[in-house]
Amino acid sequence: MFANLPQLIIGLADLAAAFLFLYGLQRMSSPATAPSGILVAGFGMVAAVLASFLYVFSVSAAARPHLAVNIGLALIALVVGGGLAWFSGKKVAMTAMPQMVALYNGMGGGAAGAIAAVELFGNKTQGATQLLVTLLGALIGAVSLSGSLIAWAKLDGVIKQPLRIKGQQAVNAVAMIAALAVGGMILVATLGGAPVLLATPTWIYVFFGLALLFGVLMTLPIGGADMPVVISIYNALTGLAVGLEGFVLQNPALMIAGMVVGAAGLLLTLLMAKAMNRSVANVVFTNFGDAPKQVQGAIKGSLRPVEASDAGIAMRYASKVIIVPGYGLAAAQAQQKLYEFVKLLQAAKVEVKFAIHPVAGRMPGQMDVLLAEAGVPYDLIFQLEDINDDFASTDVALVIGANDVVNPAARTEKSSPIFGMPILNADKAKQVYVVKRGEGKGYAGIQNALFYGDNCNMVYGDAQAVLVKMIEAVRGLGAAAA
C-alpha cells in the first residue's frame, strides 16, 4: 500500500493538472475571466512539478547511486531555466512578444526532443510502437526547436532578410527524407537488425542533426509578414511532440496537454492562413511571404494630402469615428498617443471604435494586446466580422499604419494577389484619413485603391508626430471656445 503512495500522488497531481489546463483555457473565452484562467492553469503546473519529485521513490536500480546528484541537477535546472524565463517574461516589451513566444515555444520543443534523446540513447523504449512514437516526437520536437529559434532571430531582427538558396525546396525535401531514412535505420537497428556503417548512437546524433537542419532550412526563407502563420505552426508542432513523448513516458497529463495545444495551434494556423487569403499548403510548401509578382492596371485619381491638424479637427466634429490600426502604429510606438487623442474625441462626445484585422501584427491578436497595453478598454476594440457593417454609417475612418488590410482591390480586382482576402471596409466610411509615412506601397507591394478614392485624405508623416499635431489642434479648439 505505502509503496504505491508516491505513484498515487503523482497520478492525482497529473490528473488535476490536466483538468486545470483545460479549465484554465476554457476561462479564456472572455477577457473578464481569462486572468483567473491562467492562474488556475499555473496551480496545475506547480502541483505536477512538485509531485514529479516523488519519482525518487521509484527510480531504477541503475539510477539509485546517482540520485542525490540528479536531484541537485533537477533543482538547479528548474531554478535557472524557470528563473531566467520568468524575469525575461516580466521585462519583455509587448512589441517583442512574438519573438518571446517563439523562444519559449522552441524551448518546449527542445525539451521534448531531449526526453526522446534520453529514451533513444538509453534504449529504454519497449516495442516497435513506442520506438516509432519516440522517433516521431524527437523529429517534431527538434524541428520545432531549431525552427522556432530561427523565427525568434527573424522577429528580433538578428536575421534581417529571408535567406533563400537555389532549389530550396529540393534541399528541404532531401533533408527531410534523410532524417526519415536515418530514423528508419535506428528503428531497425534497435529492434535487432544490424546497424549500417555507423554504430546506432552515432546515427541518433545524425538523426537529431538532420532534424535540426530541416527546421532551420524550412524557416529561413520565410518572410516577415508570414510570421503569424509560422509561430502558430511551431506552437502546434511542439504540442504534438510533447503529446507523443507523453505516450512514450506513459504520462496522460503530457498526452492531453500536448494534444490540446496541438489542436489549438492547428486552429490558429488555419485562421491566420484564411485571414491572409492563403491555403495552409501554400503557406507551408511555397515561398513564404514572397511579394507576388503581378502587373496591375493604373488607378485613376490622385492622392489628396491634408494637414494633420485639419484631420484632427474633422474628427472632433464627427459623431462616429472608427480607427483602423496596423503594425505601422506599433512600429512608431504611437499607441499611447493614439489613445490620448481618442480620449479627447470621447470628451467631445464622439463615438470611437477600433477595428482590428486578424493579421494586424506579427502574431495572432498582437494589435489587441498593444492597444490594451496603451489603456484602450477592450469594449472599444472590435474584430473584423463584428464591425465591418458599421463603416457605412461612420463619419470618419482613421487608418494608421495599415495598408493591405483596407485595400478594396481584395473585394473587386480579380487580378489582384490579395483578391478574396477579408478586408476592413474603411472605404465605405463618409471620410477616410490615412496616416502614412510616405507614398510607399503595402507589404504585398500593390497600390491601394482606397487612397485614390474621392472620400480619402492622406496625412503624411510619422504616426507619433501626426497624432501630436492632431491632439494639439483639438486641444486648441477647446482653449479657443473657453
Add this chain to the structure above:
Amino acid sequence: MDASITMTGFVALYVFMLAAFAGWVIIGHVPAILHTPLMSGSNFVHGIVVVGGLYALLNASTTQEQVIGFIAVLLGAGNAAGGFAVTQRMLAMFQTSDAKPMPHHLHGHVHAHAKVHHLKKR
C-alpha cells in the same frame, strides 16, 4: 490499489482523439482579441513537458543521460515559467471602460461619458 498507468495502442489513440477534440472546441470559443495570450497560454500548457524532463533526469544513470535530462528540465522549466509570466502580464492589461482608473490629465466628464457609452452599447 494499483496506481500505475499502462496505455497501449488504442487507449492512447482514444486519449489523443478526445484531447484534440476538447482542445479544438475550447480554443474555438476564445475570441480573436485574446489570440496572443491564448497562444502564449497554450505555450505555457505544453511546458508540462518539464515533468517528463524531471522523470528522465531523476532516472538518469549515465553522464550522458544526466546532461540531456538536465537540458530537458532547463528548457521545459523555461517554457513553463516564461509562458506563464507573459500570459499573466498580457491578460492583466485587458480592462473595460468601467474598471478604468481615471486619467489625471483629463476632465471628469470623460469617465462619465465612457461609462454611458459603454452601457448604451450593451
